[in-house]
Amino acid sequence: MYRIKKFFMMLLTGAFLTACGQMEAPVETGEAEEDKLLIGMCFDSFVIERWQRDRDIFVQAAKELGAEVNVQNANGDVEKQQEQIDYLVKKGVDVLVIVCIDSDALTESVAAAKNAGVEVIAYDRLINNADIDLYISFDNEMVGTLMAQSLIDEGLSGGKVIMIGGSPADNNVSLVEDAFEKVMDENNVEILDRTHCEGWRAELASEYIYEHRDLVSECDAIMCGNDNVASQVASSLAVQRLAGKIMVTGQDADLEACQRIVEGTQIMTVYKPVDSLARRAAECAVALAQEEEIQGEDIGEIDNGEKEVPFVRLEPVKVTIDNMDEVIIDSGFHSKEEVYLNVK
Numbered sequence: 001m002y003r004i005k006k007f008f009m010m011l012l013t014g015a016f017l018t019a020c021g022q023m024e025a026p027v028e029t030g031e032a033e034e035d036k037l038l039i040g041m042c043f044d045s046f047v048i049e050r051w052q053r054d055r056d057i058f059v060q061a062a063k064e065l066g067a068e069v070n071v072q073n074a075n076g077d078v079e080k081q082q083e084q085i086d087y088l089v090k091k092g093v094d095v096l097v098i099v100c101i102d103s104d105a106l107t108e109s110v111a112a113a114k115n116a117g118v119e120v121i122a123y124d125r126l127i128n129n130a131d132i133d134l135y136i137s138f139d140n141e142m143v144g145t146l147m148a149q150s151l152i153d154e155g156l157s158g159g160k161v162i163m164i165g166g167s168p169a170d171n172n173v174s175l176v177e178d179a180f181e182k183v184m185d186e187n188n189v190e191i192l193d194r195t196h197c198e199g200w201r202a203e204l205a206s207e208y209i210y211e212h213r214d215l216v217s218e219c220d221a222i223m224c225g226n227d228n229v230a231s232q233v234a235s236s237l238a239v240q241r242l243a244g245k246i247m248v249t250g251q252d253a254d255l256e257a258c259q260r261i262v263e264g265t266q267i268m269t270v271y272k273p274v275d276s277l278a279r280r281a282a283e284c285a286v287a288l289a290q291e292e293e294i295q296g297e298d299i300g301e302i303d304n305g306e307k308e309v310p311f312v313r314l315e316p317v318k319v320t321i322d323n324m325d326e327v328i329i330d331s332g333f334h335s336k337e338e339v340y341l342n343v344k
Contacts, residue, residue: 151223230269
């Protein structure tokens with residue numbers, strides 16, 4: 001009898017709720033998630049050490065601001081990056097943040113995103129000839145100047161240098177190199193040769209060192225496009241017993257570069273506080289999604305061939321053995337134990 005009564009009570013309750021729509025049981029509709037801002041972030045690759053840090057900080061900062069981030073990794077493939085951008089647009093992102101592989105290859109992809117009402121931010125690398133809404137990076141001309149001036153301070157005036165740059169498809173590379181060459185010209189430094197690592201493939205730098213041993217033996221310094229390239233150069237020089245005899249520069253303050261600096265096989269790197277860059281980019285992305293004006297003393301403009309693009313420009317910092325503790329360790333970028341691991 002108890003079961004029969006319970007069955008009829010359930011039928012009556014169901015009929016009552018059907019008649020009175022306002023009393024339906026609550027259902028999880030997912031509206032809270034749909035209301036969240038969605039940011040698509042497309043990286044060149046994670047081969048370069050710093051990009052992983054950029055990703056993690058950006059995602060965390062965006063989360064704190066109430067946004068979700070869909071991260072894509074193109075693994076250095078331009079066509080794959082184009083496909084990923086299309087995918088993110090179809091997913092309905094509010095903002096696209098792109099670390100481009102080729103500065104000249106995304107015009108159509110950006111146009112499609114803009115037609116879909118998506119805001120586009122070029123992160124660290126400028127996207128040329130495209131209707132982007134914002135470019136955020138470090139002062140790349142200053143990066144080149146810091147590299148060059150460090151060599152001059154170490155006595156390179158009147159000497160000889162080889163330049164091994166990054167990918168020529170990266171707009172930043174030409175900015176860094178032009179500034180570097182200007183300082184070389186001003187100090188009567190002969191540039192023995194220039195080469196590039198296509199696709200930022202650092203192993204090409206090692207190949208160059210082995211294939212141009214006579215030329216390398218003539219130079220006093222090697223300017224490297226980043227610390228990953230410098231790592232390959234330093235290893236190749238060590239095999240030829242030239243480590244520490246030829247000055248090497250880099251940028252990004254990778255851990256191994258910082259270790260080489262305190263060991264004496266690389267004279268400097270350029271520290272770009274990616275924590276600040278990633279957090280600032282997340283703030284800008286959320287602001288654009290909410291149709292708010294981006295404000296700050298760090299905002300200027302840059303011509304990308306399509307228009308004058310708002311440019312959030314952050315300053316890089318030269319790192320040598322003299323300020324390693326102050327800049328890198330005290331900031332928590334790397335620990336003292338890690339940096340001085342091989343120094344007794």
